[in-house]
Amino acid sequence: MSPTHSPKHSRTKKYAHHTQNYVNEFSLEFLDESHIEAFEKALAKDPEEDDLEHISAISDFMPIRQKVKRKKPKVPSGFEGISYHIVRFPMMLIIFIIITIELLLYFLVRQIVNLWEYFVQWRGKKYFLREKLRQTTTYEEWVDSAKKLDNYFNYDEWKGEIPFGYYNFNLIQKVNRDLINLKSGPNENPARLKSVLLDCVKNNFAGVENVRLYSQTYYVTEALDHLRTTKSLSNEEKRRLFKYTHKNYGRTALCLSGGAVFGYYHLGVVKALFDADALPTVLTGTSAGALIAALVGVRKDFELSQVLKPELSSRLTACAEGFPGWFIRWWRTGARFDAVDWARKIQWVTKGSLTFREAYERTGRILNISVIPYDPHSPSKVLNYITAPDCVIWSAVIASAAVPGILKPVVLMQKSKNGNLVPYNYGHKWKDGSLRTDIPTQPLHMHFNVKSTIVSQMNPHVHLFFYAPRGSIGRPVSHRLGRGWRGGFLLASVEQYLKLDLSKWLKWIRDLELLPNIADQNWSSIWLQKFDGNVTIWPKSNIWDFLYILTDPTWERLSQMIRVGQRATWPKLHMIANRLRIERAIQKGRAALRREERKRHNKNRNWDNHSNGGTIQNIQNEDSTHTNLILVLTKTDSDSGNSIGDIRESVGLDERSSLTDSTIDTSTSSSSDSESVMTPEEGQDLL
Known part of the structure; x- marks a missing residue:
């Protein structure tokens, strides 16, 4: 249970001196009303409409706007056959009865195991040792308490x-x-x-x-x-x-699930990883997890150290509207919340209208957000600086939270070259990605070579079925030196059988398309996704959280959520740190070799320009771990033929950037000791 890895110091304390030199994050404002107006206008426009008039004619010799009679199809397009419509609902009723019975048996087995562990396994001194472990407030306290439990068992x-x-x-x-x-x-x-x-x-x-x-x-x-x-x-x-x-070996990604207000437990997970210098560079979030991932993905380390505090509750006001207002909206539109209102309130979280590319260039962190199109037949999409570089992050966060009945599907926005916002992908609308892809492992592997995932799972409908019969990291079985089965082998077998049988019936409903669409959404896959990762963190929520599932957290509740998230993460830190240590050694080697290659290339380029009568001055940014070089042509002979474009090409500068702005700010990024912050083009080369 007790790890050998312990962070030398809290990174929150490490960056405490920065708060004296920089403006407090909570006092900043990023709202641009012109961007909100563009978003509101895009929402009001029907993406199927255009400015062209569609005309029809029977032939080239007939007048335009001629009405054409079309034959009605003999069989409706949605007709699946007589037997399907006759058997569908009786079959679904039988399956639902079986599922209900198995659910009752499943929860009965779980309660028997809980009661047996509480009254039989955890008694006397070991009970007090476990309670002390659960009440720890720092990682050092947790390590000390965990060692005492290890010694006792x-x-x-x-x-x-x-x-x-x-x-x-x-x-x-x-x-x-x-x-x-x-x-x-x-x-x-x-x-x-x-x-x-x-x-x-x-x-x-x-x-x-x-x-x-x-x-x-x-x-x-x-x-x-x-x-x-x-x-x-x-x-x-x-x-x-x-x-x-x-x-x-690949890379590690932190995946934050959805879960409405339960998603605020992710803050504790992020804080524990951040304090231990074990926060991966690749981040992905869905629904509520997208909000937390965006909060982290747009901030440098010293900025992040300021906001991972209970004071963050003052900026989380998406659900502040009272009962009469939201009920009237829900009655009229079918959605509790207003997307335009959310767009204004989320500006601080995403530092205004930053795009995925801009966030990556600013922090070095790779932010990914899952969304699905409103069209049920189109595939889901993971937005990042490769798939949607100019997409505005706050619009992606809102789209990822657009659950039917809670928020209507919204338009994604992208930033044009002049800084204005325009609709993304022809103005088509998008909604909550967790309905299909809560943890997008396949796109992460394809784009960023992610082969290990740290999943913080807070979906309430998934939490109910989380059960580790052989124990989990930091929570071993309390008998047989941690090698037994929780509740004994027989109860563990019954639990596994019921869970697998429930999954079988849910797959049957999905594959036979028995469940009708509700609110224009197919809900049959909501329990059949992959919800875990190589390391899965399950912060322990309580039943009272359901009373606040669509309310903003207070200072006290957010403080409690952060502590619970930290305690759930501490047992996993050693395993996470072991893997990241190797990843960072590999990245460090690759970055060092790339720097040496650039220096040699620049030296050759410098010699060539000297021989042609020109001189090049190498200006090195010593504060950057990437050692970016800005080449400034100070004198060029008219016959040398070396243009500014040639110099750009020789060092791989993006054609859209200027020579004086080509250096990327890499100070205090989460991976500044091991990975270099680079342009998206350079990142692709490294991948």
Whole structure:
């Protein structure tokens, strides 16, 4: 239960001095009424309408605007056959009765397990130790309490068992020995070391990423650092090594689920990761998770350290409207909330009308937001700086929260070159992405090579069915040294059977299209998505949260949610940090090699311009971890033929940026120690 990893200091404290030099985030305003007016105008326009007059004629010789009679189809387009319409509803009724009975049995089994654990397993001293663990307020306190529980249950004994059944001990021991011997000493062999790393730097190599282990990865990162600096390998060999290891090992993404007011528990998850310097660069959010992901994705570290506090409640006012107002709107339009009102209130969260590209260039974080089109036959879409670079983030957040009955589908907005907002994708409307794709693992893997996901799951309809019969990270089974089954093997078997059988009936309803559309939406897939990840964090909500499911959090409730989210994340920090340590070592090696390549290229370019009578001054931004170079042509001979465009091309500057603005601000980004902030074009090259 107790991890060996502990952050040296809180990053919130680290950036505390920045608040004295910068304006308080909560006092800033970003509202631009012209952008809100453009959004309101786009919502009012029907995307199916256009300015062209459609005319028809029977033939070229007949007058225009001639009415053409069309034959009515003999069979309606939506007709599925006689047997379908006869059997559909009786079959659905029978299935719903079976599902209801199985649900009652499922919750009965769960309550029996809870009562058995409460009255039998957790008694005496271990009960008080667990309560102390649950009441901790800092990570250091949690580690201390977790160690006491480990000692009481003798949970450390499994670490002395060699081999242990959940990973290949002999293979790990051999790899560790080779990494040490090949790195230095008489057996030093960089070529062989490179081969070993290519074999072992992969997902869950030898089972070391098993959620039941706390694996150590120090030797791998040390070997990667050694190969990055060794002179025995050429730069081209190093480049291929780090490219292949990056492709094999992949990246980690933080995925924030939907969940209405439950989504504010994500703030505690983000804060725990941020304080431990374990916040991934790739972020994705859906519905309520999109709001939190946007809050993080547009802010640098010192800004983020200011807002991850209960004082944030003063800026979360989307549900402030009283009962008469929202009820009248719901009665007239079928939606409780007004999209234009939300657009005004969300401006502070997204720092105004930042686009996905602008947010990436500003912070280095890769923000992704899931939405689905209003058209039920079109596929879902994940918006980011690659798929929708000019799309405005606040419009994507609102679209991702557009649940039928809560908010009507909205138009996405994009920023034009002159800074004005115009409708995105011809003004078609979009809605809540969690209805189909709560955790978009496939697009993340395709665009950003994401092979490991940290999922903060707060959907209430999913929380009810979360059950770990063999325990979870930080919450092992309380008997048989953590290797038993919660409630015993028989109850665990019944629980698994009922859950799988419920899933079977739900798939039957979906595949046979038995469930009719409600509010123009097919709801049959809402329980059949993938809701977990390699590491899944389940902040423990309580039943009283349902009373506030569509209300703004107070200072007290938000403070409690942040604490609960932190406590749920602390047990996972060690496993997350182990993986990120390797990822950052790979990224550090790739960034260093890219800098060396640029320096060599710029030196050659400098020599060529000297030989042609011109001089180039290299201005290096020493504060940036990416060491961006701005090349300024100070003198060019009329016969040299070296234009500003040639210089842009030689260093890979975007044609839309100016030479004086090409350096990207990378100060205090969440990955500034390991990954370089770069332009989207450079990011694609690195991927």
